[in-house]
Amino acid sequence: MTLRVLRGWLFATALALLLAGCATPPRPAVPPGVQVWTGRLALNVEGRAGESFSAGFELKGAPETGELSLFNPLGGTVAVLAWAPGSALLRSGGKTREFPSLDALAEEATGAPIPIAALFDWLAGKATPVAGWQADVSQVAEGRLRARRTDPPPVADLRLAFDH
Secondary structure: OOHHHHHHHHHHHHHHHHHHHHOOOOOOOOOOOOEEEEEEEEEEEOOOHHHOEEEEEEEEEOOOOEEEEEEOOOOOEEEEEEEEOOEEEEEEOOEEEEOOOHHHHHHHHHOOOOOHHHHHHHHOOOOOOEOOEEEEOOOHHHOEEEEEEOOOOOOEEEEEEEEO
């Protein structure tokens, strides 16, 4: 084997190993009957640029028991919000924190009190009322949802683009 061929082979092997290390593992299969939505979300909080963000997301389960995973642009997990009766957990940065409610958990993770329980209805096209929020479900069939919170201030604008 010539030195040039050996270098090419070593470079290709190193590149393959590097790319394999960056790959995100496949997500576990979801049990039948469990609703799952994936896509991108953006939350803008008026006057609070530091509390505005966008992320990939996977929402699965139901308002009673479920999980919301947030991903960075490269597909790495930023945070996982998990809830069940009597439990609301935030897993982020290798740490797990417990919260008294799903609403408190959502506010800590996103910087605004997002009504995750109502989000399930909104993604299904039902404009379930939530105090202070107005959900526009008119484009859910096209994979788009917008919800706006006006009360209490500051105004928060939540936008989702999702796969069914």
